[in-house]
Amino acid sequence: MTDKQQPVDLLVVGGGTAGIVGAKTAAGFGARTVLVEQARTGGDCLWTGCVPSKTLLSAADHAITMRELTGHRPDFAAVRERIHAAIGTIEPVDSPAALEAAGVGVVNGSLTFLAPGVAEVNGGQIRFRQALVAAGGAPATVDIAGLDPAFVVTSETVWELEALPARLAIVGGGPVACELGQAFARLGSQVTMVVRSRILPKEDPDATNLVRKVLESDGVRVLEHASIENAASTGTGTGTRIRFGNGTAIDTDTVLLAIGRVPRTTCLGLERIGVDLDAGGHIVTDARMRTSNPLIWAAGDVTANPQFTHLAGVHGSVAASNAVLGLKRRVSTTVPRVTYTSPEVAAVGLSMPDGGSAHRVRTVQHTHVDRAVTADNTDGFTRLVVDRRGKILGGTIVGPRAGESLAELTLAVQKGMTTSDIAGTTHPYPTYGDGVWNAAVADARERLASPLIERATAALVWGRRRWLDSAALHRRER
Numbered sequence: 001m002t003d004k005q006q007p008v009d010l011l012v013v014g015g016g017t018a019g020i021v022g023a024k025t026a027a028g029f030g031a032r033t034v035l036v037e038q039a040r041t042g043g044d045c046l047w048t049g050c051v052p053s054k055t056l057l058s059a060a061d062h063a064i065t066m067r068e069l070t071g072h073r074p075d076f077a078a079v080r081e082r083i084h085a086a087i088g089t090i091e092p093v094d095s096p097a098a099l100e101a102a103g104v105g106v107v108n109g110s111l112t113f114l115a116p117g118v119a120e121v122n123g124g125q126i127r128f129r130q131a132l133v134a135a136g137g138a139p140a141t142v143d144i145a146g147l148d149p150a151f152v153v154t155s156e157t158v159w160e161l162e163a164l165p166a167r168l169a170i171v172g173g174g175p176v177a178c179e180l181g182q183a184f185a186r187l188g189s190q191v192t193m194v195v196r197s198r199i200l201p202k203e204d205p206d207a208t209n210l211v212r213k214v215l216e217s218d219g220v221r222v223l224e225h226a227s228i229e230n231a232a233s234t235g236t237g238t239g240t241r242i243r244f245g246n247g248t249a250i251d252t253d254t255v256l257l258a259i260g261r262v263p264r265t266t267c268l269g270l271e272r273i274g275v276d277l278d279a280g281g282h283i284v285t286d287a288r289m290r291t292s293n294p295l296i297w298a299a300g301d302v303t304a305n306p307q308f309t310h311l312a313g314v315h316g317s318v319a320a321s322n323a324v325l326g327l328k329r330r331v332s333t334t335v336p337r338v339t340y341t342s343p344e345v346a347a348v349g350l351s352m353p354d355g356g357s358a359h360r361v362r363t364v365q366h367t368h369v370d371r372a373v374t375a376d377n378t379d380g381f382t383r384l385v386v387d388r389r390g391k392i393l394g395g396t397i398v399g400p401r402a403g404e405s406l407a408e409l410t411l412a413v414q415k416g417m418t419t420s421d422i423a424g425t426t427h428p429y430p431t432y433g434d435g436v437w438n439a440a441v442a443d444a445r446e447r448l449a450s451p452l453i454e455r456a457t458a459a460l461v462w463g464r465r466r467w468l469d470s471a472a473l474h475r476r477e478r
């Protein structure tokens, strides 16, 4: 790594999903690619995000069955072991060895841009033709007066807890708070969620209502539109007391801050290479993932796009192929999302009509989905938003495996399909996917029920009847 070396074609900053996919894409096209990671390749998703949280949720589901069968809950040490095992199984795919096998050079260190075409890592310099910034984000924090940091964890450090907190207060009401809140409650913690908005504020309010209901039945205390005033000692030598603006208070052993994430853009030297940031510190890109410097690209949580692993990967790939092949690919605006609570909340495109009377909503309650009835789990619904011609603009599914059913809806939105396309496709019975199909059938049927189409089908039936009668008469006469 000296300044005499040839510039690399693509220098990738960050070894999370966006960086890994971007680097593998570029190397796969034959571009000389180097990825720099300051900590561990795999990023948030593998170590502190999707993989541990989904494993925790799965363990929490098992905890319910175990409690029903045996009256006991699983040992927290066993849950931790399961999380480490899941990470260990997935980790090789994201490892430096896997990247090197794909033709990517991997450097361990923290990168700073010095000037256009030059970056510094570990005191040495790397020259580059283009760069992809995929430095991700970190949990946001908030100062709560009087709160001893020893009681505070975030989505990065909660995985280090060695014992299940008896009392857990969660500040926030987004996907992190809802998923971890439900999981810890099911494992045996007494959980209180403190949210300044409603929970899952980006989702359909009916979805929020269902999730709140289930969280409460899991024993979670959900305090919405609440504001924390300050914190103080409990006076008992353990835990901390959180006081609210309305004069009430709760005592807790651990406080989990789950109030969003901030992009890691402050120490990258982006100002030296002409990369603009928005007011929240995110890198600004166009739809090709190009920054204000046409030779610098960005993808993942470091941008202002929704923060999902699937999006980080797709955007990393689009950025890398545009960079090294000179293409002008644009990223899709169809972004599916799933919150993996029980029930899952899955959504894509429009969740609510925004075209006035030009848009319709079709809702099927899962009391009308036979798979849900047979599983005795009918708390859920499937809702489609369609335009007047039946084109599917989006929808929300709440229920078990909603994330799986969302794939069909995502394809429909992406490809501009209509409810007739879905209704005319044979679906296996009984599945939770029947929710999407039933809603599509109801919509397609209603469109067919227009007076014009009713008159046309009545004319066809009349004509066919006449033809059959005259053919029968003809046969008899012969």
Ligand SMILES: Cc1cc2nc3c(=O)[nH]c(=O)nc-3n(C[C@H](O)[C@H](O)[C@H](O)COP(=O)(O)OP(=O)(O)OC[C@H]3O[C@@H](n4cnc5c(N)ncnc54)[C@H](O)[C@@H]3O)c2cc1C
Binding pocket: 013, 014, 015, 016, 017, 018, 019, 036, 037, 038, 039, 040, 041, 042, 043, 044, 045, 046, 048, 049, 050, 051, 053, 054, 109, 110, 111, 112, 134, 135, 136, 137, 155, 176, 264, 267, 268, 299, 300, 301, 302, 307, 308, 309, 310, 311, 312, 340
């Ligand atoms: C608890 C939790 C659960 C989640 N669950 C889901 C889920 O189920 N589904 C989903 O789609 N998304 C989920 N997410 C979101 C998902 O984890 C992120 O959107 C995704 O991992 C972002 O990937 P990234 O590559 O942009 O960033 P990151 O994974 O954060 O990677 C960025 C990397 O860059 C490195 N880096 C930063 N600065 C430098 C530097 N100067 N030099 C070198 N390296 C640097 C960092 O060390 C890091 O490894 C979850 C998030 C959390 C917190």
Ligand SMILES: NC(=O)c1ccc[n+]([C@@H]2O[C@H](COP(=O)([O-])OP(=O)(O)OC[C@H]3O[C@@H](n4cnc5c(N)ncnc54)[C@H](O)[C@@H]3O)[C@@H](O)[C@H]2O)c1
Binding pocket: 142, 171, 172, 173, 174, 175, 176, 177, 179, 194, 195, 196, 197, 198, 199, 200, 201, 258, 259, 260, 261, 306, 307, 308, 337, 338, 339, 340
């Ligand atoms: N299943 C998934 O795909 C999944 C799971 C977890 C996280 N993620 C991603 O990770 C990112 C971070 O998730 P998150 O849940 O931390 O953030 P978020 O931004 O989605 O939600 C933050 C929540 O905290 C509340 N809040 C903010 N400041 C507060 C304060 N001071 N006091 C009380 N409440 C406050 C907000 O009202 C909101 O409900 C999200 O963008 C999400 O997309 C995705």
